[in-house]
Amino acid sequence: MGRLGELEPVPRRSTVEIVSDELRSAIMYGALEPGAQLGEAELAARLGISRGPLREAMQRLVQEGLLVSEPHRGLFVITLDQGDVEDVYLTRLAIERAACQLIMQRNRGEAVARLTEALEALIGAARERDRVKMSDADQAFHEVLVSSSGSPRLERMAATLLVETRMCLNALQETYPEPSELVEEHRRLVDAIGDGEEERLLQLIEEHMTDSIRRLRAS
Structure with missing residues (x-):
């Protein structure tokens, strides 16, 4: 942080960060229910973005353990037993x-x-x-x-x-x-x-x- 009152650049959030937050929130509140499959085309259309940032955001959630990738089937919201x-x-x-x-x-x-x-x-x-x-x-x-x-x-x-x-x-x-x-x-x-x-x-x-x-x- 600079001196008191000094203007500094405002952090800019990437599209991937924004989409990641949207998906987390949807999982958190149940809009994307446990076990739900995520379709790239549908989600990209709903979010108004291209598939590239969406794929990257979804991979972040896979790394966080909120989505699971099933071979030949796709990505699913985790279920908690x-x-x-x-x-x-x-x-x-x-x-x-x-x-x-x-x-x-x-x-x-x-x-x-x-x-x-x-x-x-x-x-x-x-x-x-x-x-x-x-x-x-x-x-x-x-x-x-x-x-x-x-x-x-x-x-x-x-x-x-x-x-x-x-x-x-x-x-x-x-x-x-x-x-x-x-x-x-x-x-x-x-x-x-x-x-x-x-x-x-x-x-x-x-x-x-x-x-x-x-x-x-x-x-």
Whole structure:
């Protein structure tokens, strides 16, 4: 970054980056359902682009594990079986547990301020009883939690699970906790950080993840 107030070039996003984001979002929210086959001609027409950037974007998603290539058949959106889902949440637990430990060692006040704002967004979604908004706010809260650790590596690791986690949350809609219960779960996490109770915080984050696994098994 240059001196304060100095103008600098604005980063330009390539077509491939934009298309990659579009495809991730479509997978994340279920517009491209698990197991769906991706047809190049149809997608290129819908996105208004040539097949070259589309192919490159799809290959990025193959590398990220969101698409799978089947010989002589084409590209398909991944499906998550019970083992995959459990692995996603156990990996999240490892990341978020480490993030919680770092938060307790660093600036808890800043973390509480940021998480309180994220909690307010969750409260608003819960008040509307909008399941999609609740899922978005739930995920955003945990993104802030990891970000508040101050570890860019933990943040990058968590980002790789972003779409898979949202796919899991889509599956959780029918077994999602009551809005008030969901809010209280997250409020307890913020309170534990504010009170400086690390052992309680780690116990709460583990219970949060294992409960998600339990509900996904039930669904």
